[in-house]
Amino acid sequence: MQKLKTSTRREKVEQREDAIIEAARRTFAKRGFAKTTMAEIARQSGVADGTVYLYFKNKEDLARAVVSDFYRRLTASAQSGVDELASTAEQLKFLATNHMELIMKERRILEMLPLINGEIDSYGGSELFDLNKNYVVIFDRIAKAGQASGNIKTNITPWILRDIFFGAMDYGFKTMMIKDRRKDIDLFVDDLLSLILVDSSAFKPRRDDMSHIAGRLEAAAERLETMIKRNPHER
Amino acid sequence: MQKLKTSTRREKVEQREDAIIEAARRTFAKRGFAKTTMAEIARQSGVADGTVYLYFKNKEDLARAVVSDFYRRLTASAQSGVDELASTAEQLKFLATNHMELIMKERRILEMLPLINGEIDSYGGSELFDLNKNYVVIFDRIAKAGQASGNIKTNITPWILRDIFFGAMDYGFKTMMIKDRRKDIDLFVDDLLSLILVDSSAFKPRRDDMSHIAGRLEAAAERLETMIKRNPHER
């Protein structure tokens, strides 16, 4: 019975911590770090002001917990999705799509990163650094296997390939947000992967040994098609 | 004489505005937006606290001016460098290197972007949006010419190619900062370009045996594009 009680108490504590993180996440996402007050977070969590400080040393620490939590969810969903797929192309496609969808939803959370990591120099070794590493390593593993099996280009330094992969998406989603065209995620991901994969047939028509001429004709045709497809919407 | 006086006065005003922006830039870069006080900026500019408000409506407005100024300098240095080069590969290489070097130096300035653009939705149409557009258009022009001349892959949607280009660098420089390996810029840029360029063997413009037919088709396609863009209402 005592064990049960202890267990219950621990659960309660964890529930409370989760409630605070969740409230913080919501509020940070709505107002940004600076304009969010601890009082508001406390109110949203249904606890007293002081209680928040029992769980988190200060506002920055809470923000860090929120970002950590985001990274954990991101990593978990990415890993579990990747595990169910076999081919390099499919795995990367899932990883990319999952990434874009989640960072779109929680972009304000990611904007806090530079604020809560004082100097970039001290970032290496921090908890967040490790969490980020834990996440991107999913790509690294896929890429390594892909390069071994000849599915991914080998003439690019691995860490640069990774930076291109994630950097392109972190930047690209903003463009999409501004133009309010979330439906382009698929297009974006396909184009990105076609750059990385040796044989992008899974996403784009094959172009292997074709002559340049044929290739460019095709490209020109595609652009025309694209224009025509998009035009009606632009009106 | 009066004219001279007026001119002098106007110059003085401009000098003062520049001094404030420069001081703000330095201080924002050192401490970040939140930890920089208006009083510090005033002191660094050699003006009184109140004077800053004669030139800028508020702190956010001043930060916007700083970022605008940064974009203007970035665009100017990029454009002037690009203008002196002929080949697609050389132009892109310069654009990339210039970009990485400048954002490394002023990374804290760019971190302010999400803070001074309230909702991302209102970003499109803002002054900063236009300035950013002005900048990235340099890439767009090179890319267009590059695709026309067959130096750049054509199977990637242009705006996505652009996002990959800038996104990769904005992300990559962080990795390099953390590892304190700024010397990798060259490696990074080369790898990035090798993905984008059709023949990246030496980043030299390839004058391969162009087919007349392809050239004509391409030219036709461009003309069509232009027409359709200009006259959307014509159906």
Next chain:
Amino acid sequence: MQKLKTSTRREKVEQREDAIIEAARRTFAKRGFAKTTMAEIARQSGVADGTVYLYFKNKEDLARAVVSDFYRRLTASAQSGVDELASTAEQLKFLATNHMELIMKERRILEMLPLINGEIDSYGGSELFDLNKNYVVIFDRIAKAGQASGNIKTNITPWILRDIFFGAMDYGFKTMMIKDRRKDIDLFVDDLLSLILVDSSAFKPRRDDMSHIAGRLEAAAERLETMIKRNPHER
């Protein structure tokens, strides 16, 4: 058996109370009243935060207990030392030295006095007042005997003599702390006593060769005077 159990329980309670007082004493001495937290005291005592409040009404009450305890120890050590000595001079010397050594060690404790006695007006009659009285009465008794035996000057009002005695030491120890010269305690005490004692030969070289007879007569006369002076008023 029940009695034994009760006794054990009572002992346990007393041990706990002592532990809390001791922890409080240490912490107050280290950080002062304001900067000491109840949580820290609880931690140092090895009890839970709430438990402290089972033994002491509040922080002030606990501080009072600490000071009371200090006075009790001060009184006990003074009394037991004095009891073993015979001459007025030796007794005062012991009393003074004992006082200086203890208040040097626990000066932060005494600094709390004004904080825990709200208005000075309500001090008279309080427990601390009584404890202080209990302590200084040791001096009073020595002084009375000393005056009776002619060893202490009689032309000073007794309570003033006492205030001079303790006041000089409470002030003097600070001077010594600042100059970090604790070795001057002896010098200080000797000088102080030479002022109070009629014949300070025990501490200072004799100044003249007064005859014993004259001296004794004078002392007797003074005692008579004192008796007569005070008697009518006391009625």
Next chain:
Amino acid sequence: MQKLKTSTRREKVEQREDAIIEAARRTFAKRGFAKTTMAEIARQSGVADGTVYLYFKNKEDLARAVVSDFYRRLTASAQSGVDELASTAEQLKFLATNHMELIMKERRILEMLPLINGEIDSYGGSELFDLNKNYVVIFDRIAKAGQASGNIKTNITPWILRDIFFGAMDYGFKTMMIKDRRKDIDLFVDDLLSLILVDSSAFKPRRDDMSHIAGRLEAAAERLETMIKRNPHER
């Protein structure tokens, strides 16, 4: 005109600083350091909360200014009074009386001393240490002259004499406060001085060297007779 304006402004600033110090003094004196809020001081000074921080770095700094101000007033009034008197005895009497009266009025201010001087070790060299030194040096000068002219005992180490002098008063006033007998100041001061001065005739009845023993014995005898005659019933 500009000079006048500057002068006016400086005066205004000084007036404001004085007003804040005065309000702080009043409030600290009424409630003590801990229970005094900066908001209350601001309100009492007639300025906004933030304004106080333009003049004083923080609450502790303000308290220090209040104590400094007290020491300055104490020193000024002591010095000017002493300057008008000639004899050692008169000067010391004035110094003592002035001291007691002022510390009685502002005792809560002095109680703040241990709070605003963190560690006693760092007290030496601080501004308050210097101010205190400036003050007690008045005694030192009188004592030096007094010892030179033979009016003050020479067998006491000078700094100890000084500590006895001030210590006795700082302690004695408390006794008087508790018993609410401020009228005893005179008695106290006289007794204290009679200990320090070689010839305390100015304060105590003279007892010159010739035939005093016999004379006093005679007087004592007479008084005894009187007493006995007056109180026959007491037997």
Next chain:
DNA sequence: AATGAATGAGACTTCATTCAT
């Protein structure tokens, strides 16, 4: 146009004390 002293809202944080377990 320039100054810079003054403002005052409001943020974060602490911690003595309580009370359900």
Next chain:
DNA sequence: TATGAATGAAGTCTCATTCAT
């Protein structure tokens, strides 16, 4: 009796912005 998580009042201090000079 003991616990310790929770409370929430209250305090200090900052700083963007204003406005009289």
